[in-house]
Amino acid sequence: MSEYKFLTGLTSGFTPVIDAGFSLEDYRHIDLSVQNEILSQAQLDAPEAFQKYLDNFLLAQGGQIPWGGYNEHRGLYRRSGLFSAATEEDLIRNIHIGLDVWAPVGTGVLAVLDGRIHSFKDNNNFGDYGPTIILEHEFEAGKFYTLYGHLQRESLKDLQAGEKVKQGERIAALGDASENGNYAPHLHFQIIHDLQGKEGDYPGVANRKELEFYLSNCPDPNLLLKMN
Template sequence: MERTGFEKFIWNLTQRFTSVLDTSFSPEDYIAIDLSETNEELEKIDISSSESFAGFIDNYLKNTGKKVAFGGYTEIRKLYRRSELFSHLEDARDIHLGMDFWAPAQTAVLAVLDGKIQSFKDNANFGDYGPTIILEHSLNGDKFYSLYGHLSRKSLENLKPGQEFKQGEKIGELGTAEENGDYAPHLHFQIIGHLEDKIGDFPGVASRRDLDFYLRNCPDPDLLLKLRH
């Protein structure tokens, strides 16, 4: 499929693998994981339990000898059906719009590009992002945003709108299930073209009805990070 102009723009911002987690992880430490509704292994665990899900992730990493499990862009996931935030019968949202990185709590989260704090918020609903930071990036007059969700509450301390971060600088850390919306520790990373006046929040899961818009507005983060590309 031919890339859109926004996708080409994002692709050209980096030349090689660009880390969004602790730089002690090399590309060889990452492994893709399938968390879609078609993965029969997920039928063997209680996906409504963050503890059970964390055990599934930990076992996967142990069995593969890797340190970070990643993936999820456009995956259809049953995981979201546990939360009323996503499971409205008329327009259920279950298509993931970001890229997830499953790693231990307190793992450092890095600014993927130079940017400044657009907003931040503790989205504390069950199944929500928990502590979230949105960076604004401006390059040659073009603005876009990167969202970092499921952080620790400590990550939001002493932040200020407009505060600048350099690429690779630590902006936060992964939160525990008790503070990150009740998930196994992980980062939700998302690229956003138009933020639509949202503050500290933006949909990270779409319904089929709205999917075309969100795919145009939120391209595959791996175009920037280049783990697979």
């Protein structure tokens, strides 16, 4: 991952990707992996039950914003055929390659860097991103993209590809379960080196067989956000 060291120099410290009213002290890292024995599949299967789990986590840990999930093997995706239709274990998509920030519906989503709108789409399958925006960024070290998923549908209204955005600019808001793919409200944030010709969408969950490629193509978002 040494080729992505330049990313760390693009932000000077903690860089919010949601409403700047939250400070770094409000964030708490959360484990949503299959190793978390406290988290049951029943809690994962329903947005309301999962939100209650998040609320209880914050009551115990303090803070306001749970975050985490890069390169995390999760049971969350068992409920959707979009990820779990494969019959071979190595082909089941269950390893998260973005970073999630869990926050209330309507929370503003901020551009992490200067860039332009590359594409956008409502990926409205069960368990999918729902409304999604992809930004394109160009620097001396090269071009890459950032993906913002699980948004409100209203966030896609009047967008235009090529439109410029500034770092810290509000570009969207978080959607609820009826529009965000049937999840508790949160942002999926992902860095992508090569979009492979896709527009408004890119895999955010990988299978074990292809994991090495996806981790190489999608470096840790915390290189930019610096949450820890």
